[in-house]
Amino acid sequence: MDSNQIRMEDEDNVPRRAVDPSTRVAHDPHDDEHQGAVVMPIYQNSLFTFSTYEEFDRAMTGNGDIPVYSRGHNPTVQQLEVRLAALQGGEKARCFASGMAAISTAIMAHVRSGDHVICVNQAYGPTRELLSVFLTQYGVETTFVDGTSMDAFQAAVRSNTRVMYLESPTTQTFRLQDLRACAELARSIGAVTIIDNTWATPCYQNPFEFGIDLVLHSISKYIGGHSDIIGGVLIGSEETISRINRSEYLLLGGVMTPHSASLTMRGLRTLPLRMEKLEQNGLTVARHLEQLPFVRKVNHPGLASHPQHELAKQQMHGSSSLFSFETDLPPEEMKAWAGRLGYFRIGVSWGGYESLVTVGRSVPGYESIQGSIVRLYIGLEHPQVLIEDIMQASHGLDI
Numbered sequence: 001m002d003s004n005q006i007r008m009e010d011e012d013n014v015p016r017r018a019v020d021p022s023t024r025v026a027h028d029p030h031d032d033e034h035q036g037a038v039v040m041p042i043y044q045n046s047l048f049t050f051s052t053y054e055e056f057d058r059a060m061t062g063n064g065d066i067p068v069y070s071r072g073h074n075p076t077v078q079q080l081e082v083r084l085a086a087l088q089g090g091e092k093a094r095c096f097a098s099g100m101a102a103i104s105t106a107i108m109a110h111v112r113s114g115d116h117v118i119c120v121n122q123a124y125g126p127t128r129e130l131l132s133v134f135l136t137q138y139g140v141e142t143t144f145v146d147g148t149s150m151d152a153f154q155a156a157v158r159s160n161t162r163v164m165y166l167e168s169p170t171t172q173t174f175r176l177q178d179l180r181a182c183a184e185l186a187r188s189i190g191a192v193t194i195i196d197n198t199w200a201t202p203c204y205q206n207p208f209e210f211g212i213d214l215v216l217h218s219i220s221k222y223i224g225g226h227s228d229i230i231g232g233v234l235i236g237s238e239e240t241i242s243r244i245n246r247s248e249y250l251l252l253g254g255v256m257t258p259h260s261a262s263l264t265m266r267g268l269r270t271l272p273l274r275m276e277k278l279e280q281n282g283l284t285v286a287r288h289l290e291q292l293p294f295v296r297k298v299n300h301p302g303l304a305s306h307p308q309h310e311l312a313k314q315q316m317h318g319s320s321s322l323f324s325f326e327t328d329l330p331p332e333e334m335k336a337w338a339g340r341l342g343y344f345r346i347g348v349s350w351g352g353y354e355s356l357v358t359v360g361r362s363v364p365g366y367e368s369i370q371g372s373i374v375r376l377y378i379g380l381e382h383p384q385v386l387i388e389d390i391m392q393a394s395h396g397l398d399i
């Protein structure tokens, strides 16, 4: 299904029709279920009680969807899950306390001692640490591969490979994986594909279209959108999410709070609108940076100069506003440059309204970077103001 064609229905008695994401978030089929309240009330409680033991037994023995205790189900969190599953084009979603809780749960649900994982070598740092340090304690081995090369994926395959973990694009050098080819390879060896889709958001990439099994997002980024929530979501088939729900979800306990779910639903209302503006702002600033003498290269999949731009156009419907540039200037000089910026704050996250900057030396699997790699998150400020800010900070550079 095209990700711009979002299923409107969630129940059988509602006619199925396809709408675009902006209409989907403004008119959710569940909006009218709470006595006309335009914002769903927050069920700020841990416990749900029953007036008869029969009802209690039914809740305890059912498929787990009747709220009993908020570590299992909470109606506010459930409502967000229904909305996120529909927006991403998946069957079912579960929300978590953080993106990392979603990532660790997704991986741990698919490996046992003696199993092998293939992971993109530029995946988010803590994801790599989970695989290269934490899970090795439990007998799970990982091979990290250059995600731009299908030969590298193929060469890493072992008879015990159970998971192929993807992040496309990656969030330091913004390299893509060929999602269709990865899904086909994984299927041929009986492995499950998991993708971190945080950069593209449900608005700009639907990995299910290419046969990927599980899609996850850090809600702390674009979906939340206001730098006030830590959360994660895992989306997949009814069967897979229900199985994870019965074991890892309940046992590891990294659940989202109802208050975070409510804030996320607020953020969701403007996600397509924000993404449209952020995409324009990001491309405007990235194109300007390409012209500057101290910038060796801009890593942004939406630019024609990106080595995988054609693949980006095939797999994504748009681009977001986190990208990096490389320069021969040393990190010390670029850190001073970052300090001179007036509208970019120095900080690690992204996806909110505010522009951000960080400076690094190199990233794993990409050791050829000389000088510095500067990551910029372009927020909702006027792009011309950000460009002027970059220009005034650049006057002091030794070029």
Ligand SMILES: Cc1ncc(COP(=O)(O)O)c(C=O)c1O
Binding pocket: 098, 099, 100, 101, 124, 171, 196, 198, 199, 217, 218, 219, 220, 230, 231, 232, 349
């Ligand atoms: C690409 C990516 N995935 C996952 C995460 C983890 O999300 P969280 O911080 O919500 O645990 C992050 C956090 O920065 C990230 O950048």
